[in-house]
Amino acid sequence: MKIQGQPYRTIWPTPDGSAVEVIDQTKLPHRFEIRRLATMEEAADAIRTMVVRGAPLIGATAAYGLALALRDDASDEALDRAHDTLLATRPTAVNLRWALKRICDAVRNRPRETRAAAAWREAAIICDEDVEICRRIGEHGLKLFREAAAKKNGATLNVLTHCNAGWLACVDWGTALAPIYMAYDEGIPLHVWVDETRPRNQGASLTAFELGSHGVPHAVIADNAGGHLMQAGRVDLAIVGTDRVTRNGDVANKIGTYLKALAAKDNAVPFYVALPSTTIDWTLASGDLIPIEERAGTEVTHMSGRLPDGSLATVEITPQGSAAANPGFDVTPARLVTGFVTERGVCATNEQGLRSLFPEGAAPKP
Amino acid sequence: MKIQGQPYRTIWPTPDGSAVEVIDQTKLPHRFEIRRLATMEEAADAIRTMVVRGAPLIGATAAYGLALALRDDASDEALDRAHDTLLATRPTAVNLRWALKRICDAVRNRPRETRAAAAWREAAIICDEDVEICRRIGEHGLKLFREAAAKKNGATLNVLTHCNAGWLACVDWGTALAPIYMAYDEGIPLHVWVDETRPRNQGASLTAFELGSHGVPHAVIADNAGGHLMQAGRVDLAIVGTDRVTRNGDVANKIGTYLKALAAKDNAVPFYVALPSTTIDWTLASGDLIPIEERAGTEVTHMSGRLPDGSLATVEITPQGSAAANPGFDVTPARLVTGFVTERGVCATNEQGLRSLFPEGAAPKP
Numbered sequence: 001m002k003i004q005g006q007p008y009r010t011i012w013p014t015p016d017g018s019a020v021e022v023i024d025q026t027k028l029p030h031r032f033e034i035r036r037l038a039t040m041e042e043a044a045d046a047i048r049t050m051v052v053r054g055a056p057l058i059g060a061t062a063a064y065g066l067a068l069a070l071r072d073d074a075s076d077e078a079l080d081r082a083h084d085t086l087l088a089t090r091p092t093a094v095n096l097r098w099a100l101k102r103i104c105d106a107v108r109n110r111p112r113e114t115r116a117a118a119a120w121r122e123a124a125i126i127c128d129e130d131v132e133i134c135r136r137i138g139e140h141g142l143k144l145f146r147e148a149a150a151k152k153n154g155a156t157l158n159v160l161t162h163c164n165a166g167w168l169a170c171v172d173w174g175t176a177l178a179p180i181y182m183a184y185d186e187g188i189p190l191h192v193w194v195d196e197t198r199p200r201n202q203g204a205s206l207t208a209f210e211l212g213s214h215g216v217p218h219a220v221i222a223d224n225a226g227g228h229l230m231q232a233g234r235v236d237l238a239i240v241g242t243d244r245v246t247r248n249g250d251v252a253n254k255i256g257t258y259l260k261a262l263a264a265k266d267n268a269v270p271f272y273v274a275l276p277s278t279t280i281d282w283t284l285a286s287g288d289l290i291p292i293e294e295r296a297g298t299e300v301t302h303m304s305g306r307l308p309d310g311s312l313a314t315v316e317i318t319p320q321g322s323a324a325a326n327p328g329f330d331v332t333p334a335r336l337v338t339g340f341v342t343e344r345g346v347c348a349t350n351e352q353g354l355r356s357l358f359p360e361g362a363a364p365k366p
Numbered sequence: 367m368k369i370q371g372q373p374y375r376t377i378w379p380t381p382d383g384s385a386v387e388v389i390d391q392t393k394l395p396h397r398f399e400i401r402r403l404a405t406m407e408e409a410a411d412a413i414r415t416m417v418v419r420g421a422p423l424i425g426a427t428a429a430y431g432l433a434l435a436l437r438d439d440a441s442d443e444a445l446d447r448a449h450d451t452l453l454a455t456r457p458t459a460v461n462l463r464w465a466l467k468r469i470c471d472a473v474r475n476r477p478r479e480t481r482a483a484a485a486w487r488e489a490a491i492i493c494d495e496d497v498e499i500c501r502r503i504g505e506h507g508l509k510l511f512r513e514a515a516a517k518k519n520g521a522t523l524n525v526l527t528h529c530n531a532g533w534l535a536c537v538d539w540g541t542a543l544a545p546i547y548m549a550y551d552e553g554i555p556l557h558v559w560v561d562e563t564r565p566r567n568q569g570a571s572l573t574a575f576e577l578g579s580h581g582v583p584h585a586v587i588a589d590n591a592g593g594h595l596m597q598a599g600r601v602d603l604a605i606v607g608t609d610r611v612t613r614n615g616d617v618a619n620k621i622g623t624y625l626k627a628l629a630a631k632d633n634a635v636p637f638y639v640a641l642p643s644t645t646i647d648w649t650l651a652s653g654d655l656i657p658i659e660e661r662a663g664t665e666v667t668h669m670s671g672r673l674p675d676g677s678l679a680t681v682e683i684t685p686q687g688s689a690a691a692n693p694g695f696d697v698t699p700a701r702l703v704t705g706f707v708t709e710r711g712v713c714a715t716n717e718q719g720l721r722s723l724f725p726e727g728a729a730p731k732p
Contacts (some may be wrong), residue, residue, distance in 0.1 A: 007536055009579025029685035029688075081696065128531065146685075194688075198562065198564060198588040198590060199588045201683055204666075204683050204684045204688075205684070206684070208684050208685050209688075210687045211683050211688075212688055218688065219663075219688075219689040219690055219691040220666055220684050220688055220689070220690045220691075221666065221690065221691050222564040222588050222621065222622070222692070223564060224563070224565075224620075224621040224625065224696075225621050225693055225696075226625070227622070227625040227628070227696055228696035229693070231624070231696065231697065232658075255588060255591050255594060256588070256589070256590025257710075258594065258597070258629070258630070259590065259593045259625040259626075259629055260631055260660070262628040262629060263624070263625055263628060268605070284567065297681035300570075300588055301414055301570075302671070303669045304681065305668070305669060306683075307679060307681055308680075313671065313673060313679060314673075314674075314681075315469075315680075316671050316672045317562070317567055317570050317669065317672075318395065318562075318570045318571070318573065319395035319574050319578050322560075322577075322578055322584065322585075322586055323584065323586070324586045325559070325585040325586075325587050326588070326591070327591055327594050327595070328591055329594075330590075330591075331597065348548050
């Protein structure tokens, strides 16, 4: 997608192939800065500190990270070590694991001297595939948007989203936001309620930044507001991304997703989850088995933003001495989700629905 | 309650009776500052800018505001004008209207020269009554806490609350927090999850400040986290305050309350609403008739806190050009609320329940 008219992906190799570059998402929406990742450690750190975030982009960054590790040491032991280091950066995202496995599978039976180059090529393929998968998710979601818009008789379609499942979370396009961009581009009158998504504000910063850059009308709201807006008939459709979907259709996503899904159900608002099939964890029977990352309390007690003079600052909002708890994700039961929007179409939120689109039951190529 | 060992109310007349003083709650938890209100306009402004907030304290401040107005001009016209100005400060709070009416009733049939003094006395009585009402709410709520604690067999009782319904919202004690203080004081092992309550952070600032000052163990959480904590069995009981309860038991409270009530229902967590009977709006049949205050978008786009050097600052968290919407309250349907905790006991959340405790169907004296 474009920033100030210039097309970008979220991750790309440098021209000389010595490193990858990413957009530092911790600086958005206040600064647009590029970060160079030249070693596995730098890639792992970028994931850990959320310089890059979003399940697909985490996977792509980890893939390049593994390729970078193999340049220093292409032994099986080094491969395993790098794999484990990268896997430990974010415990909830399932296609982090998937991407790492894919690189490992691509190199393990090769001579050591060809491993790094093969991994680098495979990481690039993962990125290209992700772009194509997101484009297809957008096209399938677009059909739902057209149907919802048709019911509005020309009135603005109000869409609610939580966190950031846009192109900044992927390599390009995004998952939940891909159909929003496509609907907007084809002239469907559209307005997006953007949950700010405390504690890290990915909605207020990243989603608002993305939508604003593309010109999509939107308003940032406190995470508390979505239920009221639904009660008031001011939300026609909700769509979010996910970090992991279990075999039965339970959805792990950014903390707070469950609350919005409950409100959507209570007010008969369709609630869709957009995902690449790499996000499906066929090994887990249900959502209660998903490990939930507990993140630092300082994400709750402190808030970053822009001072009136334009400089960035972090303020503490709680009393000194107050503790904070910070679970990063919650699990939305499949029963609350209207449908999954995938690269192969829309399906029911249960194992039968998932298998109907992905009978191979594993991460497919598009 | 006490701050650094010294007992305070949230509003008190100056010794010479020329003004009232309040704690400036916009400065908490970072600064403890007293604000003097010497005119009706200053009282109205204190309510409007949330120097004072919380339904009972808004009522008490408005009562004193009306008394101050009568010192300048005790005519019927001036009384009506001041009444209307004060009533317009916060449209959702019902006992603002109740307190103003009570002052008007107390003075209207008096000679003009005695009106100001009578209003002042009545405002003081309103304050004293509020303290007694909150104490009784605490005692009735305490029974529920004892029962819930008994089921825990000595394990810590985990309580969730939203916004601030503590003594800072009242004259003393608080509504939802009164039983928490009493339970803590009698040695029930207790831990409170404090919703930060965006966009104004009354939980992260005021509730955390109150609980910390009293020594009650607590942790601030993002408003998104409560659903997950309930799913994980980490919440035994939720209790909140309210700005207005309609005759059928629907509850207007700080935006986001509805989402927590939905999650409580979905996880069979008891969800109580604590209220003085002055909060009951007998004139409204149901919650959809309650006007919902739309507040400034800057409350969403900006956040105040303490910089590392201790100074206070406000940072902007959204991209320049992004709009924000900011409904201040939502309505929790009566069906999601386990019980009302009032100064006369606990009742069912319907008209029959409310009438069983308040057969007179109007704001009673305790």
